[in-house]
Amino acid sequence: MPTSRQFLLSSRPEGELSDDDLELREVELPELGEGEIRARTTWMSVDPTIRIWMSDIPQYMPPIAIGEVVRSIGVAEVEASTHPGFAVGDQVSTMIGWQTRIQGKPEALGCMKLPEGTDPGMFLATVGPTSGMTAYFGLFDIGEPKPGETVVVDAAAGAVGSLVGQLAKLHGCRAVGIAGGPEKCAYVTEELGFDACIDYKNEDVGAGLDRACPDGIDVCFENVGGPIFDEILLRMNNFGRVSLCGMVSGYNRAGEQLPGPYQFPMVLMRRLKVQGFIILDYADRYAEAAAKLGAWVAQGKLESRLHVREGFESLPDALRELVGGKSAKIGKMVVRF
The missing domain is CATH 3.40.50.720 (NAD(P)-binding Rossmann-like Domain)
Incomplete structure (x- = not known):
């Protein structure tokens, strides 16, 4: 039975995120239902807004609930599918969260299929x-x-x-x-x-x-x-x-x-x-931005560096480095699983 490792928010951080604010668990995933996919996380975007989502303060969307998977955007590779529009090997991007696998109907998950041959790290850095x-x-x-x-x-x-x-x-x-x-x-x-x-x-x-x-x-x-x-x-x-x-x-x-x-x-x-x-606010215009940004990248007019941390368990340290003001990083902070 496939499993997913997850970081859950167990308490509200006071100041810098502490390991005690997180719970690491592993859950078994059920068999696929009709029209579902199971995808293995390959890359995770680390963004300052994740720290805001952890706090119970007025903000632009509900904070991450205690006991909920930490919210974040990433890229995953489809490893099983009963959905006619998604094949094994397809790359998808969505609000995966801090977990090693996602499963469900891609429409409900909000999955966007990446063009074949897309570099997932650079997608997160330049187009995401x-x-x-x-x-x-x-x-x-x-x-x-x-x-x-x-x-x-x-x-x-x-x-x-x-x-x-x-x-x-x-x-x-x-x-x-x-x-x-x-x-x-x-x-x-x-x-x-x-x-x-x-x-x-x-x-x-x-x-x-x-x-x-x-x-x-x-x-x-x-x-x-x-x-x-x-x-x-x-x-x-x-x-x-x-x-x-x-x-x-x-x-x-x-x-x-x-x-x-x-x-x-x-x-x-x-x-x-x-x-x-x-x-x-601009969700209905993502395709417009993706097309223009992708063209500029292809033409060599737009570039970025990746600041890569390795492994699922490095996610908390990556967020601390990004938000704590101590980072010597240049470019986009990502975690490669």
């Missing part, structure tokens, strides 16, 4: 909902950049930020990143083609923005929050746009009263549009 699609809709639909404008993105060496800058350049904009450390900044400018990158660990961010954005900032793609966001707000141009994707600097402090942004009055003074968004 929590990376490429987030960058695409957040920049173009919310940020509304115009050729010649200046786009600033923080966490610029990460999964989403690295793509935002490349998409801005493809659109004819000046792309300025903010990242931590010389290696990340070199990656952003030399490999990805950003016009400039500010090393927030080794230089004054405000002075760096003054140097890199002499004509001010038209679009801010915000991933971090905190003092960096304040420095950006001070330099936004009139009628600029802020695409609010994440506030990762506070995710391990979920439920606390966090200050800021201290420069929120600039929203009024500069008549800014500030809009948060969630990728689920």
